[in-house]
Amino acid sequence: TARNLLLLPGDGIGPEAMAEVRKIIAYMNEAHGAGFVTDEGLVGGSAYDAHGAAISEEDMAKALAADAVLFGAVGGPKWDDVPYDVRPEAGLLRLRKDLELFANLRPAICYPALANASSLKPELVEGLDILIVRELTGGVYFGEPKTITDLGNGQKRAIDTQVYDTYEIERISAVAFELARTRGNRVCSMEKRNVMKSGVLWNQVVTATHKDKFSDVKLDHMLADAGGMQLVRAPKQFDVIVTDNLFGDMLSDVAAMLTGSLGMLPSASLGAPDGKTGKRKALYEPVHGSAPDIAGTGVANPIAMIASFAMCLRYSFNMVTEADRLEKAIANVLDKGIRTGDIMAEGCRQVGTVEMGDAILAEFKAL
């Protein structure tokens, strides 16, 4: 049976990174009859240039129909002044919302070969393996009202609204607890219940969900600001962190930077399993952005995009062996001292995007 992928390379280094994933897909189809059928669309600035929208209705329909979406990156100075609702990020936010991708999985893993690349002392990050589970379709990202009003007297008023309902917190915490069971069996929930009512509800619902269904998992609570501190102070204390959309945005970026290798980190955004088929909608994207400054120069690190495809194999197609193998291929290539510029270190060999992709593919074939 066909495995339908929609590729949305986006802007900046997105297309270059996606090209390296295409090679892996082609190989898996040829050598293993994996049956991937790929289609392609535009998102972000490139969609705006073509259609005047951050994603076209046609591409949205394709995304809704696909088994999984592979997403590159969006944005760049070229589109800094386009109207708010067609800015590049609007394409990504619409995909998350319309596909109901409420669970954003952001692993922060420190590859042993890269422990020195972190700005933290190596002993604090060696072996780091955190999974941040971020709520992705609620909170201040989508709550209404979200407005700027002219008050008339030279003053404007901007309003954003954070809204969370019980069920939204229940389902994201269930995802976090389930994933914790496959790892260190510990969840730390982060909010600001001392300031925000959504933090109070978050805390209550996570606690209740834990008591009802997941009392075998160890649960802690931390204020989000203290959580940010603790991530910097002693990141290895964490296993799974579950938090809301905005805190997840901040905390996952801090966690990502701890690994010293933003160009390495993948993410998965998952919907709920379909009642009938059990399938969940999904989008996979690197954590890094579109890096317009290096786009087109052939130096971008494709590893985060390739690792995102490994997550796709694991979570959308249950191809666990292949996912493990692809992740192992990445680790082996790093162990061999092959590096793109962003993770270059003394005694290593510096390569470009294509060579890195080739090296990982060769390793993947050999494993």
Added chain:
Amino acid sequence: TARNLLLLPGDGIGPEAMAEVRKIIAYMNEAHGAGFVTDEGLVGGSAYDAHGAAISEEDMAKALAADAVLFGAVGGPKWDDVPYDVRPEAGLLRLRKDLELFANLRPAICYPALANASSLKPELVEGLDILIVRELTGGVYFGEPKTITDLGNGQKRAIDTQVYDTYEIERISAVAFELARTRGNRVCSMEKRNVMKSGVLWNQVVTATHKDKFSDVKLDHMLADAGGMQLVRAPKQFDVIVTDNLFGDMLSDVAAMLTGSLGMLPSASLGAPDGKTGKRKALYEPVHGSAPDIAGTGVANPIAMIASFAMCLRYSFNMVTEADRLEKAIANVLDKGIRTGDIMAEGCRQVGTVEMGDAILAEFKAL
């Protein structure tokens, strides 16, 4: 003329830390006729235990009348289950709001003697000197509606509202630009304009304020999530950071942790200068919390509280020489290898709260 101080030691280690400041105040009165007149009140859990409120009306009146408030810390497990509106933090939030302390200054300074205490590599934090200017009376902390509603079907809905008006952004950015002129002359403004309307307005108003009145200062803009990353990656790139209440809460805690010495960091919360007298209301508090786990054991680090008093000398009483002298006294004591347990290092001498306070006072007298 009298200099009126209200001391609000609060909970946990607050009173122990405040005791060390009292000694310095007494010395300044005796030896230099500084004329400090101190009064005292309760805040947080200790106020709740005494009055059933996180601060009494009487103490609020004293705070409004004082030239400056010195604040210790609030909270602890004892009060984890008190009703939301009388929780310990409510006392602090009410002080900020009713005194209109819109400008929160949080220096993140890495004392040379402590560069090794950071979880970051020493070369990344040696000489670090960032000032975070956080908006403190607006945003999601105080916006309405702020509610939890029972939707009836087993579901609740929590709502928090972020509100910013032009004038609020104008005045906080003016403070940031003015302070930048006294330091590295650079401001980095952080928001999430790609997701939040308040971020869009924030960006516009900071840009306009800069253009109108502060174009001699270098201004950059950064998305708040990228800002968090950059703080971890290369903190020395920043001089002054200006940001909203919630981002400021997160980012200043991350920045604080970079210095490796949370027990060292002071803060000042300032109001607008009075139209007639030019005086501004002010509250000074350590960045660290009430540390209930070590309260009463005599090991707490009083430096953040003493450094907060140094900020009080500087910003409320324009006693610049004395402020410099007190800060120098702290640095000298550290240089001599005298340390509380939280910042203990090989070859240093470990002391308790009182000894540390005595050492700083002795150094202050000698300078």
